[in-house]
Amino acid sequence: MDPRKRSSASRSDTHHHGGHYENGADYRDPPGYVDDIKDDELMADILKEEPGKSAGMESVIIIDGLPVVPAEQKDRQEKLKNVVRKLIIQHTKCTQSDFLEEVYPVEEDGSTKGFAFFEFTEPEFAKLAIQGMNGYKFDKQHTLAVDLFIDFDKYASYPDEWEEPAVRPFKEHGNLRYWLESEDCYDQYLLIYGSHSGCEEAAVYANTPVEPTQLEHRDHWTDYQAIWSPLGTYLATFHQKGLALWGGKEHKQITRFAHQHVSDAMFSPKERYILTIRPKPDFLPVDDQSMILWDVVTSAKKKAFSWDSKERPSASSVKWSPDENFFGLMSKDAINIYETETFGLQNKKSHSIPGLADFTWSPTQNYLAYWVKEITDIPARLGLMDVTSRTDVRSKQLFSVTDCQFYWQKNGEYMAVKVNRYKHIKRGKGPNAPVEYAGLYYNLEIFVLTTKKEVPVESVEIRDPIIDIAWEPNGNKLVVLTVAESVTSVSFYSGRLDHKFELIKKIPLRHKVDRISWSPMGQFVVLHTSASSSVGYLVFIDTADLSILADVEHFVLSEVQWDPTGRYLTAITMGNNKKDNGYTLYSFQGRYVRNEKVEGLSMFTWRPRPPTLLSLEKQKEIKKNLKKYTPEFEARDKMLLNKASKEVAERRKRQMDEFMDFLTVKQHAFQSARHKRIALRGGIDTEEIDAHPEELVEEKLEIILSVTSTPLE
């Protein structure tokens, strides 16, 4: 049967419940069958788009507050209409043809009523007209009020009495922090993989010894990516229609955030809020739902931001204060600081900083660090601002600056600013001529926030180009990667008691590396290559004595991640050909632990852990008595390892036994057919000959190649 015919036949069949079939099953309904499926069940998605009474009404606006023009002044009425039209075109950038209708109602005597209706081709124009013209001063006496027509209906139909909202039934999500109760404290990680794109699988594993344990596996759990919340409570998966949040032991869905075409998302530091972002759809001139801020607990939409810039919006453009009370967004020459109490601007106005280039929050305090660009004669400025009082705690002026980057220590005690500076500047003629910098050099400005009173700023000059900088998460060590004459070197700086920073050691490295990755617990640091390098290297360093523990070659290295405890480092391979993808676990000393191959791996992330609840004293006590605890845990580890290797041995034994059972039967048959084989080879028992090679006699053959005779004298 022609396959095309078949598919068309089956299609018509499903629609009409009774198309005839040439052969195969009969799908016809029995006679007298009454279809009990309603249309809205069958095609709810299509019916939703059925035109309703209010359709098109969202493109209609009412302009109120227009001057009243008497009937006898026809020319003035026309003039008014022209002025209003021009005004609309000016504000909406629409053309004459986008007006479908304009209506100026008149009194019985023919004079205008002081308001007018406009209908546009697109609802977008109505929105823009309201944005631009509402509150517009038409002349001295007249201020316009512009509204959507449908809003009148909406507000008119609001009940006058306030109704208490219905209490939503409590939904039990179980213990969302169950994974912290694991007796052996196994950390979890998420893998997203799939051999074909568009058919992604996701799985959560526990990092158990010898072999990881799969806890959950789902096909199509996410459409492309997924993120853990910063404390590890939730897993957010990305879908066409928005975000889904999962949690608890069974990874049940907790809530959803509907945001079409969501491309990026970010939790606030304490995971109370989540920001979802989508790129601006092409058909909208302005997307007023580009970024949406949600309350994770109540699932309520808290605020939406519009985005009209050409660049794709990124989750990092919204910056959170560490306590979640504030978040900041950069705008031109100002920071918009919002309070989460009201989701309005703090003090109802944005904080103006002319020439603002970039800003960041301290990870622990309500401090903002920012820098201001250099303008011809005014130097660049680094500032540290207390957000609650909006006053600068410290600021420093710098000349000849091209760029600044901020690096906070995780505890917020230190902040390094990498300042790119120049010796000469060449300006082309004209206002937009390109500017060229010559004699580039770097220096670090280190803000020390450990003192109570003031904030000392230390300058450290570094001549060589800086590749990367990173603070020890809980200490005062700063690692700087520099490159000079194609040799990459790593330098260690440390803060002294008088807050001066000095170079402790500079080590030249054997390979080119370009990233620094500190263990989350400090002391150990790994220098590694980025994904662009053809051959990956990992250099493990113990910063207590600045010794290189291991120098590992990891062939294709895409990403490096420490587990939350700082015991393991994962080197992740995600090649383009999707082959050989997987991850390798190293100990913090650079010892190979194990490698897992995952076909089509596209994402690996450790589940974060919330900060420890133990007090500093308790932690110190544990560190002091570590020797007391180690034998206990070592014994436990050994037991687990034994158990695992015993399992492997048992499995092998079973396989071997099964195989030998098969083989013995077959070999017996083979042996008993020996006569058959001898007969095949004309009575020669080659097996016997081959079994005793020593009995073969070596035969020496002498072949005379040529004969020369030399007559003797």
Next chain:
Amino acid sequence: MKPLLLQGHDRSITQIKYNREGDLLFSAAKDKYPTVWFSANGERLGTYGNGKEGGASYGHNGVVWAIDVTWDSSKVITGSGDATWRLWDCETAKTLSSQATLTGVRSAAFSYSGNEFFYATDAQGKKDSLLVVKDVRSASHMTGEDCILSIPSLQNRISAAAWGPFDETIITGHSNGDLSTVEMRAKDWAVTHGGAHAGVVMDIQKSKDDIMFVAASKDTTAKLFDSVTLDCLKTYKADRPVNSAAISPIKQHILLGGGQEAMQVTMTDVRQGRFEARFYHLVFEEEFARVKGHFGPVNSVAMHPDGTSFSTGGEDGYVRVHTFDPDYLDFELSY
């Protein structure tokens, strides 16, 4: 021990084989001249073809896909892309017989007895892939159309083949991954294991006792099968196309050779291509060793009949003869 590097072919190796005693190593390549070597020292004894016989050059005129030698090392059979098979005197390299086929000959091998050989031809246009068995003792077989058996492949090209136990069957591997057997007595297809592999079957090599065989496939695996029932016994995963696989005659080990396909090689690093010879445990299916050396895919592997050395032939045109270190013989996976 340092491997012997056999340099003599100037194009990719297609198949290598030891004789029964293991003192000779036969190699076929994409050049026109099958070659025989001393396996002990890598010395080249000579080639089949590339000489003059009665004033004219003789031998194959294209890729030689297959080579085999009788158990008594008296005759050599070769099959070529020039659409001929040739029967040679092993010692003198004289052509005993040669016949044109409809299409290129992809595989050829002598039976256990050495009295018959089969050859399998490629499918081309409307010409089916054929499996033909001839008797070397019969003059009419050697000079005419006569044969013991000539049977077209059911659907897909025969891409690899081997004699079954006691010369009673021929096991064939196909371009779609199927495995089948032909019953010699019934002169017809007997057992078929559809979808045994998911890609082209590249090579079939039997165990010493014919109980089982290993089939290598482009589907990145090699699998162990029962020679009679064609049941899959074991699977060896390699992540890369497998071109050839052999079973050790003395240990429960499998040798695999392959690598990223030749056309993709320039884009990949040698390390990423996985051009190593890889050792797997026969029963546990675990890989336990790799031997590197080739800088292109390995096209053919062979174990020495005494199990103490092995050879690999590569896309790079070299044959490498490796002798196992003594600790290999002591090595056992614990269980």
